Amino acid sequence: MPSLARRLAAEALGTAFLLAAIVGSGIMAQRLAGGNLALALLGNTLPTGAMLIVLILIFGPISGAHFNPAVSAVAALRRALSWPDAALYITVQVCGGLVGTWAAHAMFELPLWQISVTVRSGWGQWLAEFIATFGLLLTILGCSAAAQNAVAFAVGLYITAAYWFTASTSFANPAVTIARSISDTFAGIAPDGVAAFVICQFAGALAACAIAPWIWRQYSQGDGAPPSPMSNR
Secondary structure (H helix, E strand, O other): OOOHHHHHHHHHHHHHHHHHHHHHHHHHHHHHOOOOHHHHHHHHHHHHHHHHHHHHHHHHHHHOOOOOHHHHHHHHHOOOOOHHHHHHHHHHHHHHHHHHHHHHHHHOOOOOOOOOOOOOOOHHHHHHHHHHHHHHHHHHHHHHHHOHHHHHHHHHHHHHHHHHHOOOOOOOOHHHHHHHOOOOOOOOOOHHHHHHHHHHHHHHHHHHHHHHHHHOOOOOOOOOOOOOOOOOO
16 A cells, blocks of 8 residues: 555645646636537536546555545544544645645636635535535445546546536535635535535535445455555455
8 A cells, every 4th residue: 555645644745736737727717718608618628527537547546546534534433534534635635625726727827816706605515515425436436336547537527517517517526625625717606505515515425325235235345455435445
């Protein structure tokens, strides 16, 4: 198993690149779409899904390529990751997300420190985040049980689709949600909406963790091997 330091570095780098892709593509899309919000969303969606595939492929063998506190929490519940390690994973994911957001601002010569004013609230948005995260974890756990080599592509495609079928545009990730609150750009979320999103995301992840062993009967808990959503160890 790779050392904890290497795994944490992979999680931090991966989450930073993920947020740079989300926020940066959102800025670029908004600038080039000429006011067409559907086109801007498409320009934000495709790079995000593509980046997820790349990041899971390159960092999966090192850390499991979680990049998401909800995924790390589920890994700990499955005993594929210790709770102390999960806490460290979550810490570096949040920090990496912030750094990636600031990097996107810097690349587009925007102020590094921003607070989003984009309101994302209401029961429809909260339900969307529950469903988005529930589906994401089912994708990871289902592929881990039945199609391990497809995890990277399945996750990238799921997020690409979920941008469009959820009212919230599928944050599905507490670290992403926190990081997007400090970006007053196309991808932003006002800080007042963060807590509800995060609660619904963890609730969706827990629901998926509860139902997965029943759906995929060959699915088993981890044995302490590298906590990878790309495997079912």
